[in-house]
Amino acid sequence: MSERSLHPADASVRRPADGPDLHGARSNCHGRSPAGTGATQATLARAGEVTPEMVRVGEREALDPELVRNEVARGRMVIPANPRHTALDPMAIGLRARVKINANIGSSPTTSGTGEELDKLEGSLRWGADTVMDLSTGKRIADTRRAVLAASTVPVGTVPIYQALESASRIEDLTADGLLAVIEQQARDGVDYMTIHAGVRIRHLPLVRDRVTGIVSRGGGVLAKWMIEHARENPLYTAFDDVLEICRAHDVTISLGDGLRPGSIADATDRAQLAELHTLGELTRRCWDAGVQVMVEGPGHIPLDQLEENVRLQQELCGEAPFYTLGPLVTDIAPGYDHITSAIGAAVVGWHGTSMLCYVTPKEHLGLPDADDVKQGLIAYRIAAHAADLARGNAAAHAQDRAISEARFAFDWREQFARSLDPATAQAMHDETLPNDHVKQAEFCSMCGPKYCPMHNVRGVEWDRVQAAAERIGDGERSGAMPG
Amino acid sequence: MSERSLHPADASVRRPADGPDLHGARSNCHGRSPAGTGATQATLARAGEVTPEMVRVGEREALDPELVRNEVARGRMVIPANPRHTALDPMAIGLRARVKINANIGSSPTTSGTGEELDKLEGSLRWGADTVMDLSTGKRIADTRRAVLAASTVPVGTVPIYQALESASRIEDLTADGLLAVIEQQARDGVDYMTIHAGVRIRHLPLVRDRVTGIVSRGGGVLAKWMIEHARENPLYTAFDDVLEICRAHDVTISLGDGLRPGSIADATDRAQLAELHTLGELTRRCWDAGVQVMVEGPGHIPLDQLEENVRLQQELCGEAPFYTLGPLVTDIAPGYDHITSAIGAAVVGWHGTSMLCYVTPKEHLGLPDADDVKQGLIAYRIAAHAADLARGNAAAHAQDRAISEARFAFDWREQFARSLDPATAQAMHDETLPNDHVKQAEFCSMCGPKYCPMHNVRGVEWDRVQAAAERIGDGERSGAMPG
Numbered sequence: 001m002s003e004r005s006l007h008p009a010d011a012s013v014r015r016p017a018d019g020p021d022l023h024g025a026r027s028n029c030h031g032r033s034p035a036g037t038g039a040t041q042a043t044l045a046r047a048g049e050v051t052p053e054m055v056r057v058g059e060r061e062a063l064d065p066e067l068v069r070n071e072v073a074r075g076r077m078v079i080p081a082n083p084r085h086t087a088l089d090p091m092a093i094g095l096r097a098r099v100k101i102n103a104n105i106g107s108s109p110t111t112s113g114t115g116e117e118l119d120k121l122e123g124s125l126r127w128g129a130d131t132v133m134d135l136s137t138g139k140r141i142a143d144t145r146r147a148v149l150a151a152s153t154v155p156v157g158t159v160p161i162y163q164a165l166e167s168a169s170r171i172e173d174l175t176a177d178g179l180l181a182v183i184e185q186q187a188r189d190g191v192d193y194m195t196i197h198a199g200v201r202i203r204h205l206p207l208v209r210d211r212v213t214g215i216v217s218r219g220g221g222v223l224a225k226w227m228i229e230h231a232r233e234n235p236l237y238t239a240f241d242d243v244l245e246i247c248r249a250h251d252v253t254i255s256l257g258d259g260l261r262p263g264s265i266a267d268a269t270d271r272a273q274l275a276e277l278h279t280l281g282e283l284t285r286r287c288w289d290a291g292v293q294v295m296v297e298g299p300g301h302i303p304l305d306q307l308e309e310n311v312r313l314q315q316e317l318c319g320e321a322p323f324y325t326l327g328p329l330v331t332d333i334a335p336g337y338d339h340i341t342s343a344i345g346a347a348v349v350g351w352h353g354t355s356m357l358c359y360v361t362p363k364e365h366l367g368l369p370d371a372d373d374v375k376q377g378l379i380a381y382r383i384a385a386h387a388a389d390l391a392r393g394n395a396a397a398h399a400q401d402r403a404i405s406e407a408r409f410a411f412d413w414r415e416q417f418a419r420s421l422d423p424a425t426a427q428a429m430h431d432e433t434l435p436n437d438h439v440k441q442a443e444f445c446s447m448c449g450p451k452y453c454p455m456h457n458v459r460g461v462e463w464d465r466v467q468a469a470a471e472r473i474g475d476g477e478r479s480g481a482m483p484g
Numbered sequence: 485m486s487e488r489s490l491h492p493a494d495a496s497v498r499r500p501a502d503g504p505d506l507h508g509a510r511s512n513c514h515g516r517s518p519a520g521t522g523a524t525q526a527t528l529a530r531a532g533e534v535t536p537e538m539v540r541v542g543e544r545e546a547l548d549p550e551l552v553r554n555e556v557a558r559g560r561m562v563i564p565a566n567p568r569h570t571a572l573d574p575m576a577i578g579l580r581a582r583v584k585i586n587a588n589i590g591s592s593p594t595t596s597g598t599g600e601e602l603d604k605l606e607g608s609l610r611w612g613a614d615t616v617m618d619l620s621t622g623k624r625i626a627d628t629r630r631a632v633l634a635a636s637t638v639p640v641g642t643v644p645i646y647q648a649l650e651s652a653s654r655i656e657d658l659t660a661d662g663l664l665a666v667i668e669q670q671a672r673d674g675v676d677y678m679t680i681h682a683g684v685r686i687r688h689l690p691l692v693r694d695r696v697t698g699i700v701s702r703g704g705g706v707l708a709k710w711m712i713e714h715a716r717e718n719p720l721y722t723a724f725d726d727v728l729e730i731c732r733a734h735d736v737t738i739s740l741g742d743g744l745r746p747g748s749i750a751d752a753t754d755r756a757q758l759a760e761l762h763t764l765g766e767l768t769r770r771c772w773d774a775g776v777q778v779m780v781e782g783p784g785h786i787p788l789d790q791l792e793e794n795v796r797l798q799q800e801l802c803g804e805a806p807f808y809t810l811g812p813l814v815t816d817i818a819p820g821y822d823h824i825t826s827a828i829g830a831a832v833v834g835w836h837g838t839s840m841l842c843y844v845t846p847k848e849h850l851g852l853p854d855a856d857d858v859k860q861g862l863i864a865y866r867i868a869a870h871a872a873d874l875a876r877g878n879a880a881a882h883a884q885d886r887a888i889s890e891a892r893f894a895f896d897w898r899e900q901f902a903r904s905l906d907p908a909t910a911q912a913m914h915d916e917t918l919p920n921d922h923v924k925q926a927e928f929c930s931m932c933g934p935k936y937c938p939m940h941n942v943r944g945v946e947w948d949r950v951q952a953a954a955e956r957i958g959d960g961e962r963s964g965a966m967p968g
């Protein structure tokens with residue numbers, strides 16, 4: 001990776017003209033559903049109403065809005081669109097949509113502030129995040145969130161327990177009322193979706209005792225400690241009806257957190273993970289009964305051979321509610337490169353039916369990501385999501401690959417750069433060895449040089465003559481007189 | 485990617501103590517088979533002889549040498565070990581061995597010289613290449629190759645047609661005799677394996693006419709142009725018996741090149757690719773009949789959903805001869821990041837039965853890789869190969885993941901760094917936000933900070949008490965009195 005790729009400001013992202021407008025500017029003609037009606041995209045869809053948000057999703061995904069409505073009604077697609085998040089350009093997450101990627105941003109108590117987080121938001125939008133989660137912890141949570149919501153054209157997700165914990169000095173002091181108050185405040189601020197770790201039940205906790213890495217979800221760990229200290233059930237589980245009431249009132253999409261996700265290959269697909277997944281299936285149905293949109297979070301660390309089974313189990317147990325996975329990482333041995341270990345898992349689960357991929361940056365397991373880590377994570381995940389779209393047979397994705405490959409074969413270097421995920425980096429790498437303008441149409445690059453370039457060597461062929469020669473030769477020429 | 489990760493010299497690679505010695509120093513006690521006997525590992529294996537090379541492979545792979553002998557006799561494993569390559573520490577490629585990775589090095593006519601290539605070799609060995617291919621083109625081919633062979637402890641592969649083309653001023657002037665002379669010279673120099681594009685028959689060429697990216701293999705393109713100009717069959721096909729005679733005499737392993745591999749998603753698994761694969765199956769059997777070791781090269785650019793089928797077809801048509809793939813890239817849209825697009829494909833084909841993965845660097849499609857590109861490509865491919873080994877159930881691979889995860893859970897940061905693929909980069913990323921020595925045992929990092937670290941929060945738990953509370957609560961506590 002060369003120095004110049006470190007600065008996203010040097011790069012501009014141009015979208016291919018022939019794909020649907022997944023990341024483009026918000027069209028002017030669409031409206032938004034009003035706030036305060038107590039309706040959600042799900043209840044409206046079931047009532048047969050095609051909302052402005054569904055129309056916009058249809059436009060962006062090249063889908064019939066009636067199909068979008070049907071998928072939302074069925075719970076197989078969500079449109080996280082809190083009416084109070086006015087900067088939002090609505091998008092959808094689900095099996096029939098293209099695979100989406102989420103970027104986590106947010107300050108931590110030891111590092112970073114609101115300004116840095118807004119920079120990360122800008123970078124996230126530039127590099128193609130479909131949603132962002134503001135995972136801020138520490139003292140500035142509410143301010144950072146409001147600034148992010150005001151600036152974000154993509155859905156913003158949060159984990160409310162982080163803010164609840166800031167006002168409680170110790171985990172043990174958390175209360176259900178305190179949690180509900182934070183959820184309500186964030187809903188009123190316009191948060192589009194929230195991770196609710198209601199599936200971590202006290203009965204599941206003893207299942208982690210023999211794990212290599214115990215609990216690795218921040219929210220899951222906080223709730224586990226609370227349950228252990230109080231010897232009581234998870235307050236988000238016991239108060240789940242109250243959570244549903246708030247989310248219904250503000251059309252907040254619930255993202256059911258997987259607090260017991262495995263944190264290592266050794267713990268993958270174990271009893272603790274599967275026990276929680278069963279509870280998540282139960283909670284999914286409670287969301288649907290309450291008219292609340294819902295998706296389900298997933299692991300984590302899973303080896304390649306267990307990925308398809310993990311998607312199948314979630315889809316089966318949660319009635320095809322959208323699956324939203326963190327990676328998964330397919331090995332534990334590469335801290336510093338976990339955007340790669342996890343992009344491998346993300347591509348494969350995306351192909352098998354995961355609807356949104358939560359990115360992992362190179363800093364995972366090591367520290368809080370900075371702006372360049374955000375970029376590296378997003379590029380790796382755009383690759384993963386796109387590879388999954390291709391494997392799912394998405395026509396627009398195939399058109400993108402064909403267009404860049406046609407430019408490559410035509411030696412149209414500028415067009416090849418422009419159609420790539422990161423044009424400035426692609427051009428910089430090319431120019432490192434062949435910087436001159438006149439080689440931008442050259443029929444070779446510094447990899448092979450002019451004499452060996454295969455795309456150059458086989459051009460303008462009279463194929464009929466070759467075909468005739470092949471037929472003449474048949475199986476005959478096995479050895480013997482060679483020219484020269 | 486931070487600046488300090490650009491310098492491999494800053495990093496040291498420590499191998500886990502509990503894995504087999506795949507990359508370690510050559511043991512002192514093993515010998516090598518003598519040169520000039522006309523025997524190969526394959527003919528010796530079939531005669532029931534366990535060679536010193538098979539013993540060493542058994543040691544490195546934790547396999548019974550008799551099993552190694554049997555696999556080599558069966559043709560399902562190769563030990564590329566030219567007796568004249570005296571610096572070699574023998575290794576094996578095959579279904580029963582761990583998945584291997586190859587690094588391509590070599591100068592091009594526009595860039596680089598022998599000194600730079602020796603630096604790339606050193607970097608390749610440091611970052612875990614199991615073999616290297618010297619793909620030099622231009623004027624210094626023989627000198628560079630001899631320098632690489634003298635310094636390399638891993639098998640060295642070449643593509644002889646590149647050197648043959650240097651003495652012919654035009655592709656059309658290539659002759660079968662010229663090609664055979666180069667193969668013989670390289671065999672006498674000690675080259676362990678050679679890519680021979682004998683499978684590109686003239687009858688296959690018309691199948692590429694409607695492709696998006698035509699022919700993208702350098703060797704394939706050269707031979708195609710020769711065949712088109714002369715209206716004759718591929719000289720490496722017609723003279724294949726002579727090639728076999730040389731390779732048998734020097735125990736050079738043949739790597740059957742896939743000159744018609746697809747260069748874009750649009751061309752994947754097409755008729756041209758499959759027609760050549762059938763010919764490669766025929767040539768594999770001719771190698772075996774001649775007592776020559778053989779592996780088979782594969783694509784290229786293949787979408788995720790066609791990967792497993794590609795491996796299955798090669799294994800079936802080529803009688804389980806080791807499969808050696810380039811990537812494959814699972815999308816075309818990310819030049820500058822093709823180490824990632826291809827590591828995704830490499831991990832998946834490795835799991836399904838590919839035995840060696842040829843790395844792709846970030847510079848692929850853009851220019852000749854430099855030393856840092858070699859490092860980035862190798863790290864991505866060590867991740868892919870390791871993920872494949874995990875998925876294949878390799879016990880030593882699982883032990884590596886468990887060990888680093890145990891260090892992670894114990895907050896033993898130094899041990900976690902030491903057991904990672906790139907310790908210096910992992911430590912540098914950690915130290916970016918928490919540089920002080922006293923946090924090397926801290927029970928948190930800057931990602932979560934101390935209050936939210938889940939691994940910290942759930943420690944020293946009295947599990948029996950939790951279990952009792954869970955049983956008391958049962959399904960009862962759905963709502964109602966919460967503490968506080």
